[in-house]
Amino acid sequence: MEDRIRFLDTQEGRRLAYCLTSGASPGVVFLPGFKSDMEGTKALALETHLKAEGRALLRFDYSGHGRSSGAFEDGTIGAWKADTVAVIDALTQGPQILVGSSMGGWLALLATLARPDRVKGLVLIAPAPDFTEKLMWANFGEAAKKKILREGWVAMPSDYDDEPYKITRALIEDGRDHQLLDGPIAFDGPVRLLHGQEDPDVPWEWSMKIAERLTSHDVIISLNKSGDHRLSEPDDITRLCRAVDEVASKLGGEGA
Secondary structure: OHHOOOOEOOOOOOOEEEEEEEEEEEEEEEEEOOOOOOOOOHHHHHHHHHHHHHHEEEEEEOOOOOOOOOOOOHHOHHHHHHHHHHHHHHHHHOOOOEEEEEHHHHHHHHHHHHOOEEEEEEEOOOOOHHHHHHHHHOOOOOOHHHHHHHHHHHHEEEOOOOOHHHHHHHHHHHHHOOOOOHHHHHHOOOEEEEOOOOOOOOHHHHHHHHHHEEEOOOOEEEOOOOOOOOOOOOOHHHHHHHHHHHHHHOOOOOOO
């Protein structure tokens, strides 16, 4: 795995780690979640599946994540969106399917709006658009809100890390400039939304809201009644791979 990792230097001065598997079009780009990386269970399982299908896949780490440069605390939704657009522009060719997990779902939607000529399909796993405002800030207590406004950050415990997450004022305020759920989301390609109804972090109703906001009429939601936020169990992985194959088939790509 180590010798496959490459790096892209962006115009913003960030160095992004990535792994690129060549193959048929449309290609697939995997967007990991908040403080996750390109070596997670879903990303690697999808790579194995797409290699067998002969389809191209790009995995990468946002700045401040995984093997990419920068500190996590310096990141914002806008910066990670710029990272996503940079790798699409520099490392992929032709139509792409974006597969976004949690925060990656938000970034996938933002990248789709930024590159409508390149992004032709979406598969979103427990997608979390607007989470900094509508799920974080809205649920912060007054003490946490005062601390973040006064000191610029607050430490929040996480179920996914032994160390608390450092949530910055910049992350919250920048997130407000990238909200999507208060208006239509202009995308007319095929979309598949996968969500667990036992998700403790992003309510499954979030996928319903996204479906309502998308202008596309080809939107299908798959709910796993016992599924959690990660959706990394074998059955979840199978559903993910099938969703990607279905979207690729809809787009009429080679090898579909």
